[in-house]
Amino acid sequence: MRRSAIPSRLAAIAVTAAAFLLPSHAVAQAREIVSKQVSVGASEAVLVLEFRGGHRLEASFRDGTVSVDGEPIGAFEPGSAFDASWRSLLGQAVALENGPLAVAVQDWAPPTELTGSALEVAEALDRALEEGIEPSGDTPTAQDVSVSSSERGTLTRLLMGSVTRLSVLEEALAGLDERINVHIEEDFEVPAGETVEGSVVVIDGTATIAGEIRGDLVVVDGSVALEEGSRITGELRMADARMLRNLGDVDGGVVDVLATERDETDDLRERLRSEIRDEVRRDLRNELRNVTRADDDGFSFLSPFRTVLRGIGGVIETVFTILVLGLLGAVAVSFARENIEIVADTARRAPGRAAAVGLAGTFLLIPIWILGAVALVVSIVGIPVAIAWLPLFPAAVLVAGIFGYLAVAKNAGEWLADSGYAWTDWVRKSNPVHTILAGLIGLMLAFLAAHVISIVPFFGFLSGLLVFVGVVVTFAAVQVGFGAVLLTRGGRRREYWPLDPEEAWAAAMDIDADLDEGTTTAAGSTADDRNEGSEPHV
Numbered sequence: 404m405r406r407s408a409i410p411s412r413l414a415a416i417a418v419t420a421a422a423f424l425l426p427s428h429a430v431a432q433a434r435e436i437v438s439k440q441v442s443v444g445a446s447e448a449v450l451v452l453e454f455r456g457g458h459r460l461e462a463s464f465r466d467g468t469v470s471v472d473g474e475p476i477g478a479f480e481p482g483s484a485f486d487a488s489w490r491s492l493l494g495q496a497v498a499l500e501n502g503p504l505a506v507a508v509q510d511w512a513p514p515t516e517l518t519g520s521a522l523e524v525a526e527a528l529d530r531a532l533e534e535g536i537e538p539s540g541d542t543p544t545a546q547d548v549s550v551s552s553s554e555r556g557t558l559t560r561l562l563m564g565s566v567t568r569l570s571v572l573e574e575a576l577a578g579l580d581e582r583i584n585v586h587i588e589e590d591f592e593v594p595a596g597e598t599v600e601g602s603v604v605v606i607d608g609t610a611t612i613a614g615e616i617r618g619d620l621v622v623v624d625g626s627v628a629l630e631e632g633s634r635i636t637g638e639l640r641m642a643d644a645r646m647l648r649n650l651g652d653v654d655g656g657v658v659d660v661l662a663t664e665r666d667e668t669d670d671l672r673e674r675l676r677s678e679i680r681d682e683v684r685r686d687l688r689n690e691l692r693n694v695t696r697a698d699d700d701g702f703s704f705l706s707p708f709r710t711v712l713r714g715i716g717g718v719i720e721t722v723f724t725i726l727v728l729g730l731l732g733a734v735a736v737s738f739a740r741e742n743i744e745i746v747a748d749t750a751r752r753a754p755g756r757a758a759a760v761g762l763a764g765t766f767l768l769i770p771i772w773i774l775g776a777v778a779l780v781v782s783i784v785g786i787p788v789a790i791a792w793l794p795l796f797p798a799a800v801l802v803a804g805i806f807g808y809l810a811v812a813k814n815a816g817e818w819l820a821d822s823g824y825a826w827t828d829w830v831r832k833s834n835p836v837h838t839i840l841a842g843l844i845g846l847m848l849a850f851l852a853a854h855v856i857s858i859v860p861f862f863g864f865l866s867g868l869l870v871f872v873g874v875v876v877t878f879a880a881v882q883v884g885f886g887a888v889l890l891t892r893g894g895r896r897r898e899y900w901p902l903d904p905e906e907a908w909a910a911a912m913d914i915d916a917d918l919d920e921g922t923t924t925a926a927g928s929t930a931d932d933r934n935e936g937s938e939p940h941v
Contacts, residue, residue, distance in 0.1 A: 434455065435455040435501060439496060447463065448463070448486070450493055485513070485517055513528075582600060585606070589608050590609045592612075593616060598614060605622050605623070614634075616636065619639075623643060626644060626645050631651065633650070635651070639655070641659050642660040710860065714858035718851060721850045722851075732843070742891075743835070750811050750884060757882075761883060764886065807883070808885075811883055813839045816841035819838075820838060846876055853867075853873065
């Protein structure tokens, strides 16, 4: 597959511009991929693509043999650069779908260090992939357009306004053959005795021709010099350009392309700007979402680490969330310890009731907020209160939700302290800050595990399942805590519960012990007093 001479981002923009400016040659689109299957093992690496319309493409590396659609095309050496490059492509295919996946398959190229029979097999596989991805037909592909530029962003800047008469471009480029070489803001030269195959487009530059061009030469907003002995087999089209020298032969003649309607120019400029902006945004989104494309040598240095960095970032984000909530828990214990203990006790004794109240309160939040604001606005006196009500009510709900979640985390931390796990030895049950922090770790353990597992390839389903479990646990904890806050009025009213039989027996034994101690003390005091009060009998 042919590689562009400029960076991939500028090449994508250039192909889009060429597709718009060349209406007589529509750029072929890749087949639509409806499903994929990637199988990687110690002795095999298989990619199966299903296209809309029933077409199917299978490329496999098995037991030292490379096959396409079940037909062997040659051999490969396991662990070689050829094998590593193919497995790198399959690693990208795991994270890509449809269009981006088709582009990745089309962009794959044999490693540059291959030689001999290995290179022949790799080139045969390259051709088979390209033919399988591209739909049948004679329409030329985007690779038939070669773009060269002096720097990044040149084409974008050009189409945004550096050419004064953009409407002439469509007419100047209409009818060109399939092979087009585009040069932007740079000079182009064909030395004497050399031949260039295909049409040449020079935009904002000088074209010096001393040899031969087998095609058309289009010069836009630049200049052209035909040296003695030069030849152009097609036409010389000039759009806002000037002729420096005309000593050569032009078989098709010289055509001066002029803009005829300024309104059409403005309309075309706006259309170009809109399409280029959309294409740039789409390209940036694809670069952020997909793995890094292979560089000019066919290798990608960042793609193996992208998943690792994403997983480590998720772990750091979760740990930071735990620390922030733990700090809020320490503040709550310092200023409202009794309140948080009352809320935690209610959540522990009646989690079902608290969850039901919390869920009902969640559904009623928006109606209460709206009705409260309306009721305050209706009364003239309540208008100032309504101004404070609108932001303070959501803030109070947020504080209540966090306070309840911390209370549930305190219960979870106490449970972990009693569980006897080795990693919970640092948790002191008598210290509520310890129990809240340990409970937060327990409640967010699923998120931490999901981020760690996401680092390992091919475990995306398990990582997603752990994220789902973490969301469910968080939702349940918030609802139970919020309901407990509502039941206890923010921890100001303690719920009364019938004593457990064991707790009642322990309480009774404590009372009996106190009574026995008091009776003994009273009896001893009476006897002493009687002895002290008696006088010796004579």
